[in-house]
Amino acid sequence: MQRFVNDPGQVVEEMLQGFVKAHPDLIAPTPNPRVLKYAAAPMAGKVGVVTGGGSGHKPAFVGYLGHNLVDAVAVGEVFTSPSAQAFYDAFKAADSGAGVACLYGNYAGDNLNVKLARRMAEKDGIRVEVVVANDDVPSAPPDERGKRRGVAGEVLMWKVGGAKAAQGAPLDEVIRVAQKAIDHTRSVGVGLTPCTIPAVGKPNFTIEAGKMEVGIGHHGEPGIEVTDLKPADEIARLMVDIVLPDLPFNSGDEVVALVSGLGATPVMELYILYNRIEALLAAAGLRVYRPYVGNYFTSLEMMGATLTLMKVDDELKALVDMEADSMGLKQLPKRGNV
Amino acid sequence: MQRFVNDPGQVVEEMLQGFVKAHPDLIAPTPNPRVLKYAAAPMAGKVGVVTGGGSGHKPAFVGYLGHNLVDAVAVGEVFTSPSAQAFYDAFKAADSGAGVACLYGNYAGDNLNVKLARRMAEKDGIRVEVVVANDDVPSAPPDERGKRRGVAGEVLMWKVGGAKAAQGAPLDEVIRVAQKAIDHTRSVGVGLTPCTIPAVGKPNFTIEAGKMEVGIGHHGEPGIEVTDLKPADEIARLMVDIVLPDLPFNSGDEVVALVSGLGATPVMELYILYNRIEALLAAAGLRVYRPYVGNYFTSLEMMGATLTLMKVDDELKALVDMEADSMGLKQLPKRGNV
Amino acid sequence: MSLYPGAQGANILRDLVATIQRNAAYLSELDGAVGDGDHGVNMSKGFGMALQRLNADADVSGVLDTLGNTLLGEIGGAMGPLYGTFFLDMAAACRGKADIDAATFGAMLRAGLDGVQDLGGAAAGDKTLLDTLIPAQAQYAAALAEGVPFAEALKRMAMAAEAGRDATLDMVAKIGRASRLGERSRGHVDAGAASCFLILGSMAATLVGGLTG
C-alpha cells in the first residue's frame, strides 16, 4: 500500500487532529473526539445543521463545517457510520435551542445510529428533524427510491439547508428546503479503479483493467453494470442518460451540476467530463445555472467520478448562491466587476 | 490506462473548454486558445500578473486565474512549457498599460519561451518583469539555487504578487514582493507512485512497491534518494528536515505552510501529514501563521505530497491574508464571529 | 429456585469478550465473503472497550449497561446500535434485581429482541442476527412455559441459536450491505447471525456455570 499512514487503526484520529490544527477559524473540537463543530457554532437562535458519516470521503463530511453550512459533524471510522453517541453529541454541539436539522445519507448504519441519537436527544428536549439523502439513481429502481444511497448530492443538500438556517429560518423551513433540494437532485457514479482502506491494506474490490463500473457507490458498492472502459465523452453520455430521465429533468429546466472526482482522478479529466456533460445538457435543453467541478465527495484514492444534477427554482438558486466558507466549499459573494 | 480521456492529443483543449464553461465569472477565453485570462482582466491601472506552464498540475496554472490573483495564463501541453507565442499573448491579455509581472517556475522550456515572449512584448512597448520560482530544495544544492525548480511555492508567489498588484502597486513593487515571497519559500516533494501522461499511455517512471522517491519533481524528476516507504510521521520528519535548514527557518519564525497532494493522495492523508508537520514545526519553535492543506499543485494522478514553507513578516502576512477568488484558491475575508 | 447471583455480573462480560476475541478473525471472514469484512474487528473493538470500562462490582444490569453504552458510543456501523440496543434493553429488564432468575432472563431476552427488531426493522428470514435471536428467544420462552429448569432452558436457547445461525447459510440477504448481492449472498453463514450465537452461547454457559440454589 503506497500511502501516507502511520497506525492504520488511527487514521481517523490523526486526520481529525490535522483538521483542527489546519482550520482553527472553521473547525473546533468538542468533548467527544469523534465530533467536530464549526468554530462559531452554536449560534444563538439559529437552527443547528448536523451531518455525519464514515471517513474516507474528504472533504465530506468534516470539510463542510463552516460559515452558512454545517454546524457539527459526527465522524465514523473509514467507510463506517459514526456511533449513535457521536450523532447525539453532534446534535448537542449544534443546538442553540432552535432545534437541529440532521441532513445525512441513506445507509443502514447511519439510519440506525441517527434513530437512536434522536431518541437520546428527545430526552434532553432537543428537537431533531432529519432529511435522508437518496440521490444515487443506480442503487435502486425509481419505485424503491427509499432504498437509494446518498452520494454527492448531499453537498447540495448541506449548501441549501445551511444557507436557509443561516438566514434564521425555523427548523421546519430548513428541513423543507433541504428535503426539496434532495428531492430535486439525482446522481450517478462511475468507477475505474478500486480503493484501499488503510486498516484493510488491500483493494476492497476489483475493477479489471479496461473495464469500468457504472453506478458504483461511494464505498465501491457494485453498480448497474461492468462495461468496457469508454472514452470520456461516452462516459459523460452514459451518466447524463442515467440521471436525466429519473427526476425527470426536462427541456427548459435550470440545474446545478456537480462533477466530483472520487479521489485519484486528475482534475484535468473532471473538466474534460464537464466539457461534454455541459454540451449534452445544453442539447437536452437544460441550462447549467451553477456548475461545481472538483473533489467534493471522494472515496479515498478511487479513480472515478460522479455527476449530480439539482433542478433549481428561484428559492433554491438564492440559497445555492449564498456566500459560504468551509474547507470543502468556499463561495464568495458575487463581485460587481465581472 | 484507467482514465477519463477522449483523444489523448486533445486533453488540454478539452480541459480548457471545460474550464471556460465551468467558471465564466473567473475565466475567459482569449483569441489564442492556449491563453486564458481572468474574466475581469485587464483592469485599468493595475499591473497584469501572468504565469504559465505545462498542463497536468491542476489547479495550477489556470485554476489561479481570478480575483486578486493571476490575470492571464499561458497553457502548455501536459508537462510541457507553453510556447513563446502563448506567453506573449498572455502578456497582452493581462496588460492594462501598467506593465506585466510574469511569475513562473524555473524550467528550461519556460525560461526560453518567456525570454522570447518578453522580446516580442518589448517591441510592443509592454514592460514585462519576471520572477522565476526556484523553491524546490532537492533539485540543486544551495550554492546552485539558480538551478532549482519551481514547485508548489509558486502558489504563494502568485498569492503575494497578485494581492500586491490588486492593491494598485506599481510593477517594481509587485516584482519585489513576489521575489521576496519566493526567496522566503522552500519546498520538498515525496512521490509514492508514478503518473501516466494520457498521450504516452504508460507510467513515465517507476517507483517500486514499498519504496518512495524523496525530493521528486512535479513531472517525476528523480529526487535525492529512493528509500523504503516509511510511516507518515517519518515522511513528515524527512520533509521538515530537508526544508528547515535550507532557508534556514529559525526558532521564532512565523511561516505559511502549504501541504499539497500530488493528485491521487487521499485528502485524509494530507491531514495526517499536516498533523505531524505542525507538531515538528512547533517543536522547532516555528509558528504556522496560515496553513494550506489540499491539492494546490498536482502531477496528474501521482500518489505523493509536497511541503512548502514561506517565512512571513508583516508585509507578506497582509498580502497572504487578502481575499482571493479563483478555482484553485478561494479565501474569504476574516469574519468577526469567530 | 435457581438464581444467577448479581455479584457475578462481571463474569458475563469477561466470558463474552474472550469468546468474541477468540472468534474475531472467523467473524471478519464470514463478513468478508458478502460484506465489508469488518464484523470481527468492530465487535472485538467494542467488547474490548467495554471490558476496560467495567466496574467489577456492578450487578448484571450494570454490566450489560456498560456493554450496551460502549457499543452505542464507540462502535458505529450497523452493529454498534443493534447490539448496543440489545444489551441496554436487556439491562433495563433486570434493573434493580439483585439476582437473575429464569423469568427475569426471559424478560431480558424478550426486551433485547424487541429492541433490535424495533430499531432495525428486519424480519425473520432476512439473513441477519435475528435469524439466530428469534428462534433462541422462542425456544427459551417455550421451555419456561413447559416448566423446565433455568439451566436446561438456557441450554435449549443456545442450541436453537446455533441452529438459527446455520439456517442463514441458505438464505438470501434482504437487508444491509449483503442484500445488494442478492443470490450471491446464498451459501454463506451471516456474520451477525454467527456473532449472535456466540453471544447467546457464551451467556448461557456463564449463567449455567454460576447458578446457585
Next chain:
Amino acid sequence: MSLYPGAQGANILRDLVATIQRNAAYLSELDGAVGDGDHGVNMSKGFGMALQRLNADADVSGVLDTLGNTLLGEIGGAMGPLYGTFFLDMAAACRGKADIDAATFGAMLRAGLDGVQDLGGAAAGDKTLLDTLIPAQAQYAAALAEGVPFAEALKRMAMAAEAGRDATLDMVAKIGRASRLGERSRGHVDAGAASCFLILGSMAATLVGGLTG
C-alpha cells in the same frame, strides 16, 4: 556561381517535414532514454503544422519564417523556442534575396547558430543540438573560406553535423532535463543533436538537388 532558386523555397520545408516525420519514433526513443520521450512528437507536430500553413509561393526566407513562427507559436518546451529562433534568424539573414548563394547560406547558418546560442546559453560539449550545429557551421564556414563550391560545402556541413551528433554519445548532459541524470546520460545520443543533424542533412540535400548555375 551556384544558386538555390527562391522559387523552390517550399521544397526545403516539404523535405524537412518528410525527414522529421520519418524519424519521429527514433527521436522520441532517443529522448526517452534520458528525457521525457516527446522529442519526436513535438518535432513532427510542429513541422507538420508549418507545412499546413505554407504559402507555396513563398521564397526561402518566407518559408523559413513560416516554419520558425509555427515552432515559436505552437511548440512549447525547449525545442519550440530553440528551433523557432534558429529558423527565424536564418530567414532574417536571407530576407529580400531572390535566390540563395553560398555566402548567403553561410550568413544564415551563422545567424541561426548565434540565435540558438544567445537564447539557450548552452556551450559546445553540453550534449545538446549545439554539438551538431557548432561543428556543422564551422565546417561550412571553413569550406567557404577555402573556396570550395556551394554543393561541396553543404556536403561537408552535413558530414560534420553527423559526426557532431555521434560525438554526443559519450558526453554527459550539462543542460536541460537529462542533465539531472549526470553520468547516467552518457552512452545515449542526444535527441536534439540527432534532430539537428536530420535538419541540416535534409536542407543540404534539398539545396544540393536544386542548385542551378
